[in-house]
Amino acid sequence: MEDHIWLRPLEKDDVPFMHKLYNKKEIMDFWFTEAHFPKDRITTGFEERKEPGKHRLFVICKDEMSIGLTGLYDIEPVHRNTEFGIMIDPVHQGNGHAGEVTKMMVDYAFRTLNLHKVHLIVATENEKAVHIYKKIGFEIEGEMKEHYFINGEYRDAYMMAILKHSYENRVSE
DSSP states (O other), rough: OOOOOEEEOOOGGHHHHHHHHHTTHHHHGGSSSOOOOOHHHHHHHHHTTTTTTTOOEEEEEETTTTEEEEEEEETTTTTEEEEEEEEEEEGGTTTHHHHHHHHHHHIIIIIIOSSSSSEEETTTTTTHHHHHHHTTTOOEEEEEEEEETTTEEEEEEEEEEHHHHHHHHHHOO
């Protein structure tokens, strides 16, 4: 059977899976936070993010297995922008899933939610992610010097974004 990647809405039953990912240092370093998330904190965060219209959170599935999480955060209805995030379990990384899911989420943001801009923050040292985002059409809007403290060092990050008209031009090519 071929790999089939699909997204489904995040449910409360996914808290144990979230707990697993949120406590993996190799993931959370790239989310610029400590891998220290008790289940009750994750449950509380899940409940807070259920506010209608503010977030769209999904589980990334490969066939019937959960392999990651993705979402659009802090959707702004007036400015029509949102922040994109993705995390894939390290055992499922390196298979092209991040690019596929990022395209799905950008398409959803522009064609379903009618947003104008999708932005993200990525560590400058996360060259694979930067490459994926550029390939999809994200552009670097700025660099945040020594903005995050990870593993005993201050790290730089890029602000990247893609605009709806840029995305549509790429899709029509």
